[in-house]
Amino acid sequence: MTSDFPLFTLSDEHRAVREAVRAVCDAKVAPFAAEVDEQVRYPSEAAEALLAADFHAPHVPEEYGGAGADALATVLVIEEVARACVSASLIPAVNKLGSLPVQISGSEELKTRYLGALARGEGGFSYCLSEPDAGSDAVSMKTKAVREETSEGVFYVLNGVKRWITNAGESEFYTVMAVTDPEARSKGISAFVVEKSDEGVSFGAKEKKLGIKGSPTREVYLDNVRIPADRMIGAEGTGFATAMKTLDHTRVTIAAQAVGVAQGAVDYALDYAKQRQQFGRPIADFQGLQFMLADMGMKVEAARQLTYAAAGKSERGDADLTFFGAAAKCFASDVAMEVTTNAVQVLGGYGYTSDYPVERMMRDAKITQIYEGTNQVQRIVMARQLLAGVQSEL
Incomplete structure (x- = not known):
């Protein structure tokens, strides 16, 4: 079947979204990530920057004053913010989680009132x-x-x-x-x-x-x-049915968070490995470390492709979205936990200190295996879908 959301490449529009979000995050989110974690405070700088760029709730349809981002563009926003600061990525992610029931099942009056207020930045x-x-x-x-x-x-x-x-x-x-x-x-x-x-x-x-x-x-x-x-x-x-339908879509955003933090850890570990010298050589020259880095990159890319596939299914409302949403969330979060832990290992003793970001990334990654349904629950969801005969439409 044809798809408006190719699995293995991004459209020019989606690439532009990624570049724009990354620019905002590099300038106004990442510089405050460590401070936000250490001071246990709301990422106000990120909140202001995301609102100014209309990335705080990109999923809100244009008719209610929003950016009208499709599911894949929303995933890209969340992934890029999580790459810089997982706490900040919960701004667009939770704005979608909280408001999607209104978008799915609410009256036109509710949509105009509350989706409009969210789009205007009047409250999360x-x-x-x-x-x-x-x-x-x-x-x-x-x-x-x-x-x-x-x-x-x-x-x-x-x-x-x-x-x-x-x-x-x-x-x-x-x-x-x-x-x-x-x-x-x-x-x-x-x-x-x-x-x-x-x-x-x-x-x-x-x-x-x-x-x-x-x-x-x-x-x-x-x-x-x-x-x-x-x-x-x-x-x-009908509230429970709306709640479950919401989670089918928003589990994809948790997968995006997981991919983002994992990518951030890979990026940092690669840069460190090329600069850190031991035995007179960069540690990146050692095969044992190269194998670890290769596995990290391979698994992140697999998680990314599954997440993008699930985003396409979310946008189209495919019959197997429940399976794919659970699969993307479960797989990507397991990958994020493994990859961030390995990034700490790459940095050795330095990775275990808060002077370097990978220990924060490892701590942040853990929650992606827990919230919006633990990964044990995701496996139950997937098994029930398989046993019910739901087939992939890829």
Whole structure:
């Protein structure tokens, strides 16, 4: 079959996107990456630079004021930002994750209001699915939304706790999944847009994390948060289906993060190996190290091609997107963990210190194997797709 997204080459437009993002990142993101990690602070410089260049939420369609980037262009943005700073890459990645339910299932009014606000830079968008006792088993969530009819109109009152919410407190808007019918299991979950300014919304302390320290992860508390019914995303009871459809697409963006940080580690390790002298020669001359570098480059490129293939499937909405999204996320994140660990090894003792970026890259890479579904869950997803007879359309 023909494809608008060739697997093994990029169009001139996509190459231009990569070059533009890399230029922004080299100038305004990478120079602050170590400081952001050490000070455990939000990457404000990156946020401002990405907003100014319209890379903060490139996926938003043009009709709502966005850049209208296709899935592959969005992947390229996230990959290039992650190459410089994984914490900063969570700005475009989470803006897509949080707002995609609105884009997929929201009313035209919701799309105009919230996608427009996101495109204009009026606030980021976070995604609230996980809870203290409902991580991989999201159907077991306890957050509730109770319908309330008054003389003023129809409202929903939300109560509950959402955990592991990326960029919580920084984002202005939150897609929240809540139970509207406790007896209906997955078909009793609905999705809503909650605003940071809504009465009853508050946040827990920032989690103390191994990596991505510049991206705050906090609990979101919903204490009698009363919102109008028109902020429901899609019909009542369709929230879980929207959430799963969203993840099919956004797992590709996690794969892009993984490819980006892995490429950053390869780049640094290669440069170091050519300059570092031992036994009177650059260590790049030694075959043992060359084999390690070769494996690193080979696996990153394999992960990249799988990720780009998945991006094409995301754009087209192919029937096997669920398999490819899970495969790209799982494979690329496993590669990122291996490659960044090997980059530390290439640098030896220096790699183990924070004076060099590869130890940060290794710490940052780990989360890509965990969030948006652990890699164990991804393998379950892939196996179910294979057993159901879903075939590749490549």
